[in-house]
Amino acid sequence: MKIDIPELTPFIPKLMSTLSETTTKTNRGEASLRNRPFSGEKEIYLVGGAIRDNIVNSEQAVVKNKKSTNKEQRATPAIKDFDFALNGSAIRFAKRFARKINGSFVILDKDIDEVRVVYKNGFNELIFDFCGITSINTDLSRRDFTINAISAKLPDMEVLDIFNGVKDIHQKTIRMISEQNIKDDPLRILRAFRLKSTLNFNISPKTTPILIKHRKLLKNIAGERIKQELFSILNSNKSYEILRFMAKKEILQAIIPELKRLTTTPQYKPTGNLLDHSLLTIKKMDTATYNFQKYTVNRKHILRLAGLLHDIGKPYCYSKDKLNRVHFYGHERKGVRLLEGIRERLKLSNSDFRSLSNLIEFHMRPHLLGEEKMPTNKAILRFIRAGGEDSILILLLAYADAMASGNRGRAGLLRLINRSIEIWETMHRPKFKRLLTGNDLIRMGYKPGPLFRTILQTIEEEQISNELSTHKQAMDFVKKNWRQK
Numbered sequence: 047m048k049i050d051i052p053e054l055t056p057f058i059p060k061l062m063s064t065l066s067e068t069t070t071k072t073n074r075g076e077a078s079l080r081n082r083p084f085s086g087e088k089e090i091y092l093v094g095g096a097i098r099d100n101i102v103n104s105e106q107a108v109v110k111n112k113k114s115t116n117k118e119q120r121a122t123p124a125i126k127d128f129d130f131a132l133n134g135s136a137i138r139f140a141k142r143f144a145r146k147i148n149g150s151f152v153i154l155d156k157d158i159d160e161v162r163v164v165y166k167n168g169f170n171e172l173i174f175d176f177c178g179i180t181s182i183n184t185d186l187s188r189r190d191f192t193i194n195a196i197s198a199k200l201p202d203m204e205v206l207d208i209f210n211g212v213k214d215i216h217q218k219t220i221r222m223i224s225e226q227n228i229k230d231d232p233l234r235i236l237r238a239f240r241l242k243s244t245l246n247f248n249i250s251p252k253t254t255p256i257l258i259k260h261r262k263l264l265k266n267i268a269g270e271r272i273k274q275e276l277f278s279i280l281n282s283n284k285s286y287e288i289l290r291f292m293a294k295k296e297i298l299q300a301i302i303p304e305l306k307r308l309t310t311t312p313q314y315k316p317t318g319n320l321l322d323h324s325l326l327t328i329k330k331m332d333t334a335t336y337n338f339q340k341y342t343v344n345r346k347h348i349l350r351l352a353g354l355l356h357d358i359g360k361p362y363c364y365s366k367d368k369l370n371r372v373h374f375y376g377h378e379r380k381g382v383r384l385l386e387g388i389r390e391r392l393k394l395s396n397s398d399f400r401s402l403s404n405l406i407e408f409h410m411r412p413h414l415l416g417e418e419k420m421p422t423n424k425a426i427l428r429f430i431r432a433g434g435e436d437s438i439l440i441l442l443l444a445y446a447d448a449m450a451s452g453n454r455g456r457a458g459l460l461r462l463i464n465r466s467i468e469i470w471e472t473m474h475r476p477k478f479k480r481l482l483t484g485n486d487l488i489r490m491g492y493k494p495g496p497l498f499r500t501i502l503q504t505i506e507e508e509q510i511s512n513e514l515s516t517h518k519q520a521m522d523f524v525k526k527n528w529r530q531k
Contacts, residue, residue, distance in 0.1 A: 047205045047212070049100050049198055053172065054092070054128060057147065057165075058201050061130075064143045065090050068134055090132040091182050091197040097205070098193050101215050102245060127173045131185050131197065136161050136176040143174070183208060190234040191241070191253075192221045221250040228256055232263035236275035236301070239292060243282035261300045272301050273392040280347035286329040289354070293321055301392075304384050305354075307361035314372060316452045320357050326450040327353040327443075334446040338463070341438040348398060349439050352405035353446060358384050359406075381406040404436040405443050412444035416458035423511040426466050430473070431503065441466055469510055481509050481520035490521065492528070501528060 065088050132139055137153060140161040144151035149165040159178035164171065179185040182197055189195040192211040198204060205212070214221050220238050228234050235257045238249055249257070264272065279288050292298040299306045308320035317323045328350050335342050335349070342349055359380030365373050382403050389399045411429055415421045430437045441463045448456045482505050484498055492498070501524055508514040514523060 047207075048203050049097060049205060050203065051092075051096065051100055053126070054096075057172075057174075060146045061090060061143065062201050064139055064146060065132065065134075067142060068139050088132075088134065089182065090130055090200050091206070092128060092200065092203070093131050093182075093185070093197045094129045094189070094194045096128050097196045097198055098211070098215060101212060105216075126171060127175070129175045129177070131177050131179045131182060133179055133181070135159065136178040139178075140174075140176045143176075149174070182206065187223060188227060188230075189223055190227060190231070190237060192223060193219075193241070193247075195223055218245070218247040219250050220247050220253065222253045222256060225256050225260075228260055229263065232260055233267045233271050233275065235261060235264060235297065236272065236279075239288050239297075240275045240278045240282075243279050243284045243288045246284070258295045258297065261295070261297045264297070264300045269391045269393040273394065276301065276351075276392070277347045280350045285350055286325060289328065290325050293325060302355075302388060304358045304388060308357065311361040311364060312372065313357075313360065315450075317450060320360055323450055324354050324357055327356065327446050330446040330449040331442070333449060334442050338438065338442060338467070341467075342442070345401070345439060348401050349405070349443060352402055352409070352439070352443050355385065355388070355402065356381065356406050356409050356443060356447065378407050378410055401436050401439070404433055405440055408433050408436075408440045409443050409447065412441050412459055412462055413448070413455055416444070416448075416455050416462045418458075421462065421465075423465075423469060424507040426462070426469055427507050427510055430466060430470060438463075438467065438470060472510060473506075481505055481514060481517050482524070486517075486521070487524070490524065492524075497528065 068088075136159045137156070140163050141151055143149070144163045147163070147165050149163045152162050152164075154160040154162055154175070161176050163174040163176070165174065166172075177185075182199075186195040186197060186206075186208055192209040192214045194211070195209045196211040197206045199206060209223060220241055222228055222234075222238075238253065238257055241247060242249055279285055282288070289298060293305070305321055305324075308324060311320050313320045313323060315323050317326045331346075331350055331353055335346075357374075357377065359377035359382075360374040362380050363374045363377040365375065367373060385399070385402055385406060388394070394402070408429075411432070415425060415429060418425075433440045441459070445456070445459045445463060448454055448459050480502070482502060484494065484502065487498055487501060488494065492501075504527075505514065505520050505523065508523065509520070514520050
């Protein structure tokens, strides 16, 4: 069996010429680091995900083509990341290859001889990762799952499949190579669920118990690596199903310990415990965002993560009043404080942390506004200002939260969302011109300072509420309400 990857084909001659120019001897010191002799034959193999995705996408193209009479609809798989194994110094090889293709070169891990070359051509970017090996069979035996333990020898791209990975791809099965490989890199536990969510595969019955068994080893994995797998799961269409299973088997709690207390806190909602409610909130996101998808572009993972974390402060704020009613006063602020620990462990970017903080801190505000029969434009505008660029996401989180709470307040929230979007669009419309600016206030004799912001925001509220419509009216309003000292 041979495979054909059009994106890679133009580079094969240069890969082979680079291989013939380099020796199989390692650079000084590298042999001792790897402590394994190299064979004399020069070989280079494409390995791992690129082959898997090529087979998966080829099958999908065939299925789509059978359903359509238009043969032009068959699309070439867009593979941009290639992993290679070669018997020799990957560092020496990659340096030469980078020069040949005018690509950038970076060492990923000198100790295990891993290196990357990045090639850019306009908007296109190809990533070539290289690793030195002693034997292709040995390399494949150390990989995570059979569907990733497939190689293709260059230049002919003949497939080597010693673990029947191609068969598992056809059967849509994720099967581990060995338990030891899972223990060697516990991140593979999350990778299994990420592959399940993105490929729509099933994890084999013999593999699942091993993943659960070693879940506590995830605490030893770098947060950046965990975040990458978690975000991929959150972005998938099966995020609720995958996360619910991970929570049931306490894998999710192993990477976010703050979720543990949610399972033991009474909350009197139709979904069971607080963690069940949080997961159901993620499920309801699809319905909540269906008509508002343009506001969630590239932010789906943040919205769903906020759905998972929005109530993490509740276990610390549980109380009952004299009528035996349960309250969680201040749980939003406590949730933001707990988020600091999650930020540190998962190495969240400043941008992601700010958005998550806003979503958690303000997620109750729309519930309160939605309870009003007709909140004023001014009240909605103040909420939008508080939430900033995350305002629409906060509304959608509250909407999903309401649906996960037995649809409590859903109708009011939907009205609020539609009105808020009207105001949001008005504020962001290119033709929207504010009646007054800071320069206008200076010309009126006001000195720059904190008062400027108060005046300008108030004028904007009056303008959007149609209380003020001209520059003169705005000036008169300022003179009447803020007399100069």
